[in-house]
Amino acid sequence: MNGCAAYEVRGLAKSYRGAATPANLDIDLDIPTGEVFGLLGPNGAGKTTLVRQLVGLVRPDAGSLTLFGHDLLADREVAKRLVSYLAQDEPALAELAVRRAVETTARLRGARRAEAGRQATGLIDELGLGDLADTPLVRLSGGQRRLACVASALAAERNVLILDEPTTGLDPVARRAVWTALRRRRDEHGTTIVLVTHNVIEAETVLDRVAVLDRGRVIACDTPGRLKAAVDDCVRVDLVWRHDPPLDDRTVELLARSAVVDGRRWSARLERDQARDVLDRLTRGPVFDALDDFTVATPSLEDVYLSLGGLNHDLERG
Amino acid sequence: MTELRTHPTERLAVAPPLGVRVPFVAAVGAVAAGQLGRVRVARGPLLVVATIQSLGLVVLLRGVVHRGDVATSASIVAGSTVLVVAFVALNLLAQRFGALRSNAALDYYAALPVSPAAVVLGTAASYATFTVPGAVVTAVAGAAIYRLPFGHLWVVLPVIVVASVVLAGFGALLGLSLPRPELATIAGQLGMTIVLFLGIIPPSHLPVVARGVRAVVPGTLAVDALADALRAHTDWTGVVVRLAITTAYGVAALALAGVAMRRAVDR
Numbered sequence: 001m002n003g004c005a006a007y008e009v010r011g012l013a014k015s016y017r018g019a020a021t022p023a024n025l026d027i028d029l030d031i032p033t034g035e036v037f038g039l040l041g042p043n044g045a046g047k048t049t050l051v052r053q054l055v056g057l058v059r060p061d062a063g064s065l066t067l068f069g070h071d072l073l074a075d076r077e078v079a080k081r082l083v084s085y086l087a088q089d090e091p092a093l094a095e096l097a098v099r100r101a102v103e104t105t106a107r108l109r110g111a112r113r114a115e116a117g118r119q120a121t122g123l124i125d126e127l128g129l130g131d132l133a134d135t136p137l138v139r140l141s142g143g144q145r146r147l148a149c150v151a152s153a154l155a156a157e158r159n160v161l162i163l164d165e166p167t168t169g170l171d172p173v174a175r176r177a178v179w180t181a182l183r184r185r186r187d188e189h190g191t192t193i194v195l196v197t198h199n200v201i202e203a204e205t206v207l208d209r210v211a212v213l214d215r216g217r218v219i220a221c222d223t224p225g226r227l228k229a230a231v232d233d234c235v236r237v238d239l240v241w242r243h244d245p246p247l248d249d250r251t252v253e254l255l256a257r258s259a260v261v262d263g264r265r266w267s268a269r270l271e272r273d274q275a276r277d278v279l280d281r282l283t284r285g286p287v288f289d290a291l292d293d294f295t296v297a298t299p300s301l302e303d304v305y306l307s308l309g310g311l312n313h314d315l316e317r318g
Numbered sequence: 319m320t321e322l323r324t325h326p327t328e329r330l331a332v333a334p335p336l337g338v339r340v341p342f343v344a345a346v347g348a349v350a351a352g353q354l355g356r357v358r359v360a361r362g363p364l365l366v367v368a369t370i371q372s373l374g375l376v377v378l379l380r381g382v383v384h385r386g387d388v389a390t391s392a393s394i395v396a397g398s399t400v401l402v403v404a405f406v407a408l409n410l411l412a413q414r415f416g417a418l419r420s421n422a423a424l425d426y427y428a429a430l431p432v433s434p435a436a437v438v439l440g441t442a443a444s445y446a447t448f449t450v451p452g453a454v455v456t457a458v459a460g461a462a463i464y465r466l467p468f469g470h471l472w473v474v475l476p477v478i479v480v481a482s483v484v485l486a487g488f489g490a491l492l493g494l495s496l497p498r499p500e501l502a503t504i505a506g507q508l509g510m511t512i513v514l515f516l517g518i519i520p521p522s523h524l525p526v527v528a529r530g531v532r533a534v535v536p537g538t539l540a541v542d543a544l545a546d547a548l549r550a551h552t553d554w555t556g557v558v559v560r561l562a563i564t565t566a567y568g569v570a571a572l573a574l575a576g577v578a579m580r581r582a583v584d585r
Contacts, residue, residue, distance in 0.1 A: 068333035080431040081337040092426035104352035110338040
């Protein structure tokens with residue numbers, strides 16, 4: 001039912017002048033109310049262009065886009081009144097103190113002065129920013145600054161939160177505080193959350209569903225569990241060599257054909273039986289002495305991305 | 319790790335009501351308050367630079383003006399006073415908006431339910447407020463140095479307001495319209511220089527062509543209004559008309575800056 005869906009996106013496309021490839025193409029998405037929806041993809045996959053379209057900051061060349069049934073292309077004002085947007089960086093807030101940044105944002109979303117002050121105090125407490133409340137954002141570390149920007153994004157409750165890489169640079173404690181704050185809004189207010197990430201662990205941990213983007217297209221969209229089940233018969237074998245790998249060894253030579261090589265780090269997706277066989281030969285033979293470290297991991301969303309034809313290898317695993 | 323996906327959420331049966339569109343005046347106030355917080359750190363040095371520059375001109379030019387040449391003296395004091403406003407409202411605001419435009423900072427405002435004109439006006443108002451001390455000091459010191467009458471010096475306050483409106487409007491327009499921040503900086507400084515020359519030199523001392531140019535330079539009518547008030551016999555109708563025209567000019571510039579802002583974020 002249209003009235004229940006937060007976003008309905010059909011055939012969205014955008015090309016920037018002078019760019020060799022479209023920023024996005026044929027994007028179809030349905031994001032129900034109250035879902036924590038993720039956009040996962042490497043740098044340049046088109047995630048930011050898509051969220052800027054969802055917020056009404058970028059006009060698509062083609063397609064349709066509705067928010068709670070409102071046609072966003074006909075009236076972009078709707079997004080401003082229903083959505084809170086956190087960009088990758090907020091230079092407009094850089095020289096404001098944390099409290100002032102949150103308070104100003106709340107007021108610019110319609111809160112009265114006293115209410116904006118109360119909200120700022122609450123958000124600063126909620127995200128553990130108390131000691132930094134009077135410090136200008138520009139004087140904070142990258143992670144602290146990001147956390148302050150998240151606090152601003154959460155000011156004045158909105159039905160939809162669109163957050164472009166909200167936890168980039170955050171330490172684990174701060175990251176958990178952000179996730180908890182998002183969960184609270186979703187659980188208590190039914191807030192719909194669209195979260196851009198290129199961090200696989202974050203995507204697997206916090207998202208109800210995830211769209212995997214590559215070169216401007218959605219190449220998969222499902223729950224993290226179901227997406228991973230599609231590559232469940234594979235495991236990822238990561239090898240770190242002490243020095244140049246012994247390519248004269250037949251197993252190493254075979255592995256070299258399928259592995260993604262990053263210096264002395266190799267990463268290969270292998271079927272389970274094949275992986276067992278390869279590891280058996282690597283750990284028993286003389287090649288083992290050349291190995292500095294190795295790990296075997298069950299499939300992650302990165303493996304999903306790669307199995308679907310994704311070419312980029314800059315998704316974060318940490 | 320915190321799990322988010324364990325709580326199925328009841329979906330809304332109907333579309334949620336739209337949030338409020340922030341009233342224009344409230345938005346101007348919120349933007350201005352935020353900007354005042356931002357500029358507070360840099361306020362002192364900027365004030366000193368703007369004031370010293372104008373006071374320096376007043377003192378330097380004292381040596382080339384004959385005692386008793388009230389018209390020229392009044393023009394110098396009025397021009398130097400408005401120059402403080404031009405330094406901040408035209409020059410610094412052009413730089414500020416040029417920087418906001420170039421690093422995508424306008425997206426922050428564009429995603430909020432406020433009118434672009436409110437953002438321009440709020441930012442301009444915050445910059446204009448810290449021109450007041452420097453402009454007042456320059457006017458008072460200038461009147462003392464050139465022995466001009468103090469009786470009508472209060473006119474400096476409406477002149478500051480009106481000059482701020484027009485010069486901030488043009489500063490914002492330059493910063494939001496020019497494609498690169500470097501160009502906005504150059505344009506802002508060039509604009510300030512034009513205000514300096516055409517404001518300080520009395521119209522009667524300018525060639526005919528320059529007088530025509532002077533008439534359309536923002537802020538020069540405000541200079542003339544203040545200069546008139548610094549004479550013993552003030553043409554009050556002229557002062558009011560000049561300030562009214564300048565205000566209208568400023569409102570038009572601010573409106574155009576609002577349009578420029580809308581275009582800058584509408585990519």
